[in-house]
Amino acid sequence: MERSEKPAVRMREAVRALLSVLEPEQVRELRAGPARLDAPELREWTYLPGSRPGLSTEGLGGEQREAVDALLAAAHSAAGAKLARGAIEVERHRRAMVGATGADRYWVRLLGDPDGYGPWGWRMNGHHLAVHVLITAAGMRVTPHFIGAEPARIADGPQAGRRLLGPEEDLARELVTDLDVGRRAAAVFSAAPPDDILTRADPFADPDLLPAGLPYGEMTPGQQPLLERLVRRYLDRAPAAYAQECWSETVARGLDALSFAWAGGREPGDRHYYCVRAPDSLMEYDNTQDGGNHAHSVWRHVRHDWGADLLRAHYTDQHR
Numbered sequence: 531m532e533r534s535e536k537p538a539v540r541m542r543e544a545v546r547a548l549l550s551v552l553e554p555e556q557v558r559e560l561r562a563g564p565a566r567l568d569a570p571e572l573r574e575w576t577y578l579p580g581s582r583p584g585l586s587t588e589g590l591g592g593e594q595r596e597a598v599d600a601l602l603a604a605a606h607s608a609a610g611a612k613l614a615r616g617a618i619e620v621e622r623h624r625r626a627m628v629g630a631t632g633a634d635r636y637w638v639r640l641l642g643d644p645d646g647y648g649p650w651g652w653r654m655n656g657h658h659l660a661v662h663v664l665i666t667a668a669g670m671r672v673t674p675h676f677i678g679a680e681p682a683r684i685a686d687g688p689q690a691g692r693r694l695l696g697p698e699e700d701l702a703r704e705l706v707t708d709l710d711v712g713r714r715a716a717a718v719f720s721a722a723p724p725d726d727i728l729t730r731a732d733p734f735a736d737p738d739l740l741p742a743g744l745p746y747g748e749m750t751p752g753q754q755p756l757l758e759r760l761v762r763r764y765l766d767r768a769p770a771a772y773a774q775e776c777w778s779e780t781v782a783r784g785l786d787a788l789s790f791a792w793a794g795g796r797e798p799g800d801r802h803y804y805c806v807r808a809p810d811s812l813m814e815y816d817n818t819q820d821g822g823n824h825a826h827s828v829w830r831h832v833r834h835d836w837g838a839d840l841l842r843a844h845y846t847d848q849h850r
Contacts, residue, residue: 537769538665540604542644545652548597552585556594560585563641567649567664568841572641573733577676577826579657584639587656588632598638602654605663605672610767613677616694617659620679623689649844651837658826664837666844669775671837672768673811674735675829682817682825695825697763698815702804705756706792709744713753717744723794723803727814727826735830737812740805743791757790761806764813764829776811776831783809794818810834 549557562583564571576582587598603611618634625631635656642650644665651664658678664671679694693699709717719741728739746757761780765773780788787809794802801822806813810832817825833839 537604537771538670541601541652541663541665544597544601544604545640545644548594548601548638551591551594551597556585560638560640563639566845567641567651568836568838568845570733573836575653575655575660575662575674575733576731577655577658577660577678578731581635582637582639582655584637584653584655587634587636587638590633598654601638601652602661605661605769607766607768607770607773610769613694613767614659614661616692617677617679618656619689620681620684620692620694621657621659623684623687624680626687649837649841662836664840666837666840668840668843670769670772671831671834671840672772673829673831673835675764675767676827677767678824678826680824681820682823695815695817695827698760698827699802699817699825701756701760701763702790702792702815703796703798703802705753705760705790706804707796708753708756709749713744713748713750716748717790718792719743720793723801723816723818725816725818727803727816727828728805729812729814729828729830735812735832735835737807737832740807740812740814741791741793743789743805743807745786746788746790747786749790754785757788757806758785760790761788761808761813764806764827767829779810780808 587595602614606614636654636659637656638654640652642648644650649664649666653662658680660674660676662674682693684690684692706717729735746754762777765776789807792804794800799822801818803816803818812830815827
């Protein structure tokens with residue numbers, strides 16, 4: 531078995547396991563979706579609270595929830611799975627802070643037939659978690675991929691001190707702090723950060739929404755590895771083979787095409803935002819709400835979001 535096939539195989543097995551423990555009505559909810567996976571409605575998403583189409587995790591039993599957890603893990607590397615689980619754990623803490631009761635509220639949606647020959651996929655969405663997976667015989671895609679944390683730093687309780695997105699924040703702060711005055715002037719586009727990621731929940735990722743920032747080629751040899759590590763931090767959420775595919779593509783297009791931009795304060799606790807632009811992808815992070823204790827992070831791919839490139843190739847081949 532080729533390494534690149536393993537995540538798809540694991541996810542297929544995880545979907546089968548989930549289907550085996552659901553009731554018929556739950557299966558119908560899980561399979562809510564149009565026949566074609568390139569339907570415009572499937573680009574509608576949000577990371578805000580509220581219901582979504584699909585099967586809610588709120589009423590699942592223990593065995594059923596374990597099956598959902600296994601499916602979520604199959605779409606990630608070990609580190610990525612820990613991050614996705616962490617978004618759910620931090621959300622539980624947030625609900626407890628405001629006195630909310632009840633189970634986790636996320637929605638899982640199965641698209642297509644994992645046992646067929648056509649494209650298929652699934653997604654899991656809820657407050658501060660958005661995972662989108664598309665698989666065809668030609669490969670897999672996992673973006674848009676969104677992780678948020680409210681609070682960004684937990685102050686008390688069993689998770690006191692936890693910073694779910696700490697590495698995403700610290701790497702970027704280390705980079706912007708290391709810049710000299712001239713380079714920092716190119717990288718920092720505003721003293722006041724935006725209130726949210728700039729691409730929000732746009733159906734199409736548009737790098738032109740982001741500031742140009744400081745190009746990789748204008749950074750020092752000591753700063754360039756920091757930007758590389760930051761990019762890899764996002765890519766490595768995905769299964770290893772796909773993460774490496776994305777990184778190899780980035781290297782092939784030329785690391786000089788990368789750029790980094792920052793807004794806001796540079797001290798820990800300051801409200802801030804940053805983004806990374808690449809020819810085919812972008813990463814955004816903000817920690818601006820709730821006085822700088824509410825973080826969002828997203829990885830988008832200009833061509834791969836929603837598996838658009840794989841779906842286009844599949845449906846084109848069908849009509850040849």
